[in-house]
Amino acid sequence: MxxxxxxxxxxxxxxxxxxxxxxxxxxxxxxxxxxxxxxxxxxxxxxxxxxxxxxxxxxxxxxxxxxxxxxxxxIAGEDGELSPVQAALRDCHGLQCGFCTPGFVVSITALLRDNPQPSDQEIREGLSGNFCRCTGYQGIINAVHRAAEAVRESGSPDPVS
CATH class of the missing domain: 3.10.20.30 (Beta-grasp domain)
Structure with missing residues (x-):
């Protein structure tokens, strides 16, 4: 392959x-x-x-x-800098033990590429296939909003950059 x-x-x-x-x-x-x-x-x-x-x-x-x-x-930048999604998860306490975090980072990245300004309901639906047993999800939802804002402010349509 x-x-x-x-x-x-x-x-x-x-x-x-x-x-x-x-x-x-x-x-x-x-x-x-x-x-x-x-x-x-x-x-x-x-x-x-x-x-x-x-x-x-x-x-x-x-x-x-x-x-x-x-x-x-x-997902991280070539220089090792965190992507907007990764930084937002850190800043909004959207991770605790970290086991689910990679899946959330990838899923949120895909969600924001498809929907750069999701509502809470759209975030919940978009991330419904990812489970977290530690955070209670509110920090993750807040992180999606923060990452979406950071992407909009950067002028780039790509949540990875």
Whole structure:
């Protein structure tokens, strides 16, 4: 398979049953993609495939052939600076233990690309596939609003920059 991961072209021979999550973690060393339920319910393994948020535990690595995959490691700026989404989660206390955070970062990034000014209800719907057992969600919702504002102020339509 040939895939571009976080901007880096990658070629690999993979077993047909290997999940994208396991490929990213075990073969690529991108351990920011967390495995929680391994049933697609918790959202901790969310990555972008051609810009769409997907549960990497439910996708086979071979299905990513020819695609562009972005993991949480690819969301931060090249200089290591936090993206607006990451900074907002930090500033609004939208994370505690951190296990769910990578999935939320990726999901919020995709949400803001599709809807740069979401309402509380749209945020709740957009993040309904991500579970957090620590925060109570209000900090996460506040972080989405703060990140949306930061993206609008930057003049960039991309929540990653």
């Amino acid at each position: 040939k895939v571009t991961i976080n901007g880096v072209p990658t070629e690999a021979v993979v077993e047909p049953r290997l999940t994208l999550a396991d490929f990213l973690r075990e073969r690529c060393g991108l351990t920011g993609t967390h495995l929680g339920c391994e049933h697609g319910a918790c959202g901790a393994c969310t990555v972008l495939v051609d810009g769409q948020a997907v549960r990497s535990c439910l996708m086979f690595a071979v299905q990513a052939d020819g695609t562009e995959v972005t993991t949480v490691e690819g």
